[in-house]
Amino acid sequence: MSGAVRVVVVGGGYAGVMAADRLSGERAGHPRVRVTLVDPGARFTERIRLHQVAAGTRASAGVAWEEVLHPDVERVQDRVVGIDAAARAVVTGRGRRLGYDHLVYAVGSGEAPTTASSVTNATAAAATREEIAALAPGGTVTVVGAGATGVEVACALAVARADLEVTLVTASSPTTPLRRPAVARRLGRLGIGVEVGVVHPVTGAVSTAGGRRAAASATIWTAGLAVPRLAAASGLPTTGDGRLLVDATLTVRGDERIVAAGDAAAVDDPGAAHLRMSCATAIPLGAHAADVVLARLSGASAPRVDVGFLLQCLDLGGGHGHAQLVRPDDGDRWGARAGLGGHLGGAVKERVCAATLSWLTREARRPGSHRWPRGPRPVEGRGGDGARGLLG
Ligand SMILES: Cc1cc2nc3c(=O)[nH]c(=O)nc-3n(C[C@H](O)[C@H](O)[C@H](O)COP(=O)(O)OP(=O)(O)OC[C@H]3O[C@@H](n4cnc5c(N)ncnc54)[C@H](O)[C@@H]3O)c2cc1C
Structure with missing residues (x-):
């Protein structure tokens, strides 16, 4: 694939995998893209299942990378320890230097200011399970x-x-x-x-x-989880808690070669004020980050993010759950009493969890196949320009 545009995706969670898949494969009107995903995990982690792993009701939240990644994505099992934006390269823990034309920053969240147990990643959840057992x-x-x-x-x-x-x-x-x-x-x-x-x-x-x-x-x-300090340590603009600051096109101001998505991104725009750290946000933001890169590659203007919620769901154990319809801005629709509980709520929650994985596996087979509900307020330039929203 010589002569292809090089995109490095840092972090293979929900946002990074969605972005990597969407950038892959042949697409009319776009130059060929060579995608490299850097993540330290031996498998993709379904983070939203980790409380079940910790409780011992689920053996693992790991999924083979082949299931969620487009076959053209090159995977590097390593951790990025520095981003050299001026030279357009990342450096990994094992000393590899990977040049890029575009970078997707998607390192997620999870670092907690504590020595207590947690469920924030696969290793922590497995250790918690042993402690509980x-x-x-x-x-x-x-x-x-x-x-x-x-x-x-x-x-x-x-x-x-x-x-x-x-x-x-x-x-x-x-x-x-x-x-x-x-x-x-x-x-x-x-x-x-x-x-x-x-x-x-x-x-x-x-x-x-x-x-x-x-x-x-x-x-x-489970409270006050922080994001990795990679962006701040690399001299990129961040919020006080270390999230990479981006504009409404998920792009770092002053460096349109870097876009960000998921928990590690802070979108500095009123149209994104309702977005919370969640899988429900990370997946469509990952797709949007890819769309921004693809738009730039084809000479189009980058679409503004337009993301809205639909549901908030909770797993309440033993097949019970709670599903609450919400407005695009994440506020309760019809009040806090209008949710669906019991086994019905549990079934809805399970369907939503399964959907998050199937969105990734389907995107891996057919890049560009997904659209989600739109955001809460009118967005400048909305309509056929790639703006979109998400299921919560
Ligand atoms: C138990 C639990 C239950 C949850 N339930 C829900 C739910 O029901 N609904 C919901 O919406 N959200 C839920 N969440 C939150 C959700 O999991 C996160 O918001 C989501 O995973 C964020 O996705 P992401 O892609 O931004 O990051 P992540 O999924 O955290 O992925 C980031 C990836 O980047 C990798 N990474 C980190 N640093 C580096 C580096 N320097 N170099 C390379 N790779 C790196 C990490 O190893 C990781 O694989 C839950 C979280 C937990 C812990």
Whole structure:
């Protein structure tokens, strides 16, 4: 493929894989693209399943790369340790230097400011599973954070190990999932305690209005996850928490050779203010980042991102779940009581999780095949220009 345009995708999560697939294959009107995906994993990780791995109800969240990647994508199993934007090259941990014409930055999230256990990546989830399996009946577990991941972890554990005492500790109450009556009822039925308090990131000690107590038998951190510092360390513009700052075309200001997508991207545009770190955001942003590169290669103007939500779903353990219809801006549609709970909610959640993987596998076979719902507000230039949105 000599003479092809070189695109390096850094990070093979939902955003990076979607971008790599969409850039691959032959497409009329576009120059041939040679895509290299750099990721340290031996397999693709379905991160949204990792609470099940930690609870021991699922053996693994790994998927063979061949299933999710277009056959033309060259995979480098390594970690990028530096981006030399001036020279248009990345350097990997094993000392490889990969030149690029365009770079897709998609390193995701997961680094937590704690020594506690977590479910943030495959290795951490496997270690947490071992820790939980070793707990004697009557053991206590603190799950730090009552956002979606915290609630899913607590429910998975309470179902898998009914002999443990599971408590969710949240710094602010009520969080979005806890505001939903059906979710609160499910937590109650599973005997999961909910406390407002602060957990010490090293000792695991819990401070609440009622006082301070020693760490539980196990502490699982799901709050305040940070992103890798790669962009900041490479001198690229970032937010305070290290996300790469991009404009509405997902492009770094002043360097149109670098686009970003997923948890590690911060889109500095009012039209993207509703976007939260999620798989639901990462997949369409990955597709959009690829579309921006393809537009530039064909001499067209880069499309602005236009992404809206449709559903928020939770896995509440044991086949139970909760599915809430939301507006494109992620606000509840018809109020917090309008969600679907129980086994029906669980079935919807499972369908959505399966869909995230099938979007990637289908994109690997037929690049460019997906479109998602659009964003919450009118976007300049919308209409047939590649602008799009997503399923949440
Ligand atoms: C237990 C759990 C449940 C979740 N459930 C949901 C859910 O139900 N719905 C939802 O929308 N979201 C959910 N999420 C959040 C979701 O998983 C993330 O938002 C999503 O994975 C972000 O996708 P991404 O592609 O940006 O990054 P990731 O999926 O994190 O992938 C990033 C990849 O980049 C790699 N990488 C990192 N640094 C480097 C480097 N320097 N060089 C090369 N590669 C690198 C990583 O190893 C990783 O493979 C959940 C998360 C967890 C942990």
